[in-house]
Amino acid sequence: xxxxxxxxxxxxxxxxxxxxxxxxxxxxxxxxxxxxxxxxxxxxxxxxxxxxxxxxxxxxxxxxxxxxxxxxxxxxxxxxxxxxxxxxxxxxxxxxxxxxxxxxxxxxxxxxxxxxxxxxxxxxxxxxxxxxxxxxxxxxxxxxxxxxxxxxxxxxxxxxxxxxxxxxxxxxxxxxxxxxxxxxxxxxxxxxxxxxxxxxxxxxxxxxxxxxxxxxxxxxxxxxxxxxxxxxxxxxxxxxxxxxxxxxxxxxxxxxxxxxxxxxxxxxxxxxxxxxxxxxxxxxxxxxxxxxxxxxxxxxxxxxxxxxxxxxxxxxxxxxxxxxxxxxxxxxxxxxxxxxxxxxxxxxxxxxxxxxxxxxxxxxxxxxxxxxxxxxxxxxxxxxxxxxxxxxxxxxxxxxx
Numbered sequence: 440x441x442x443x444x445x446x447x448x449x450x451x452x453x454x455x456x457x458x459x460x461x462x463x464x465x466x467x468x469x470x471x472x473x474x475x476x477x478x479x480x481x482x483x484x485x486x487x488x489x490x491x492x493x494x495x496x497x498x499x500x501x502x503x504x505x506x507x508x509x510x511x512x513x514x515x516x517x518x519x520x521x522x523x524x525x526x527x528x529x530x531x532x533x534x535x536x537x538x539x540x541x542x543x544x545x546x547x548x549x550x551x552x553x554x555x556x557x558x559x560x561x562x563x564x565x566x567x568x569x570x571x572x573x574x575x576x577x578x579x580x581x582x583x584x585x586x587x588x589x590x591x592x593x594x595x596x597x598x599x600x601x602x603x604x605x606x607x608x609x610x611x612x613x614x615x616x617x618x619x620x621x622x623x624x625x626x627x628x629x630x631x632x633x634x635x636x637x638x639x640x641x642x643x644x645x646x647x648x649x650x651x652x653x654x655x656x657x658x659x660x661x662x663x664x665x666x667x668x669x670x671x672x673x674x675x676x677x678x679x680x681x682x683x684x685x686x687x688x689x690x691x692x693x694x695x696x697x698x699x700x701x702x703x704x705x706x707x708x709x710x711x712x713x714x715x716x717x718x719x720x721x722x723x724x725x726x727x728x729x730x731x732x733x734x735x736x737x738x739x740x741x742x743x744x745x746x747x748x749x750x751x752x753x754x755x756x757x758x759x760x761x762x763x764x765x766x767x768x769x770x771x772x773x774x775x776x777x778x779x780x781x782x783x784x785x786x787x788x789x790x791x792x793x794x795x796x797x798x799x800x801x802x803x804x805x806x807x808x809x810x811x812x813x814x815x816x817x818x819x820x821x822x823x824x825x826x827x828x829x830x831x832x833x834x835x836x837x838x839x840x
Contacts, residue, residue, distance in 0.1 A: 601729030
């Protein structure tokens with residue numbers, strides 16, 4: 440709803456203050472920012488047991504995940520890098536998860552996934568932020584392919600090729616190259632998450648979705664029917680990357696796949712299940728706007744996957760960035776300032792008087808005009824701060840990706 444192709448249409452939508460869904464978005468933002476702050480304060484207080492907490496003054500969370508639920512990982516050491524988690528608090532983890540997206544895009548994914556139920560969307564969002572921290576997503580992005588199994592990368596099990604009819608990137612998975620009897624599940628999970636994050640990079644605004652082609656040519660239930668990995672993929676997509684799929688195209692499914700499909704189908708959310716299509720090679724142009732590679736259709740565009748390792752120049756450039764401590768410090772400072780500035784204007788923009796939460800009072804023409812001007816001013820200011828935030832992340836990204 441929020442995404443539009445130009446700023447004028449965006450601002451026109453923002454002016455429709457009586458839109459219920461828009462008011463939900465505002466209330467979501469205010470509560471989310473309050474909950475993240477409360478969670479970080481609670482974590483900080485817990486790390487200082489000698490400090491006496493004034494429970495009468497600290498605002499208690501209305502949700503169990505910030506006051507009672509402990510993260511699944513109790514250690515503060517990332518399994519991927521062996522170093523302390525980055526970032527060090529949930530609020531910063533959330534802003535970093537927004538990444539290149541418009542700040543409203545990520546929240547709207549969770550809101551839509553929970554059918555505009557505000558509390559459920561908040562629970563889902565913060566659980567996703569906790570998962571990103573505990574899984575070490577930011578550390579994985581920073582390590583890149585070096586955190587994966589080189590042999591698995593060289594197989595060409597998964598790669599991106601072309602775009603779907605909605606303009607989203609297409610990830611191709613050759614299931615026959617996945618051997619459940621020999622694969623390292625932890626490294627395969629890393630490959631999966633890194634692929635999902637790379638897919639986010641390939642999405643160009645206003646596109647918010649990608650597609651997956653699961654090539655089942657040569658599928659064997661005994662070798663390739665990995666229910667453990669399938670559960671991980673489904674739960675990750677549904678819980679942590681919601682509303683990110685255009686289609687899942689299951690290509691060339693053999694009859695032996697039916698038994699495995701009977702195990703998988705009950706695990707699927709109805710919305711995800713509705714996006715799954717069983718297809719043959721000749722059906723792909725109905726979903727894909729670019730050419731079809733020969734790895735999917737023998738009559739398609741000649742293509743052979745080959746992983747290209749970083750060149751000496753690229754390795755040198757990465758080392759140079761790591762050694763540029765002054766540049767890193769400045770990029771982090773600008774990013775944090777931009778996030779704090781966006782948080783400030785968002786809290787003012789989502790004040791109760793603009794969310795339909797205050798008791799309605801009759802306004803005279805002058806008061807109504809002033810209120811409308813104030814809201815339009817906040818809309819424009821927030822849009823400007825959002826653009827500054829995205830720019831600050833783009834300048835930080837080379838140091839953390």
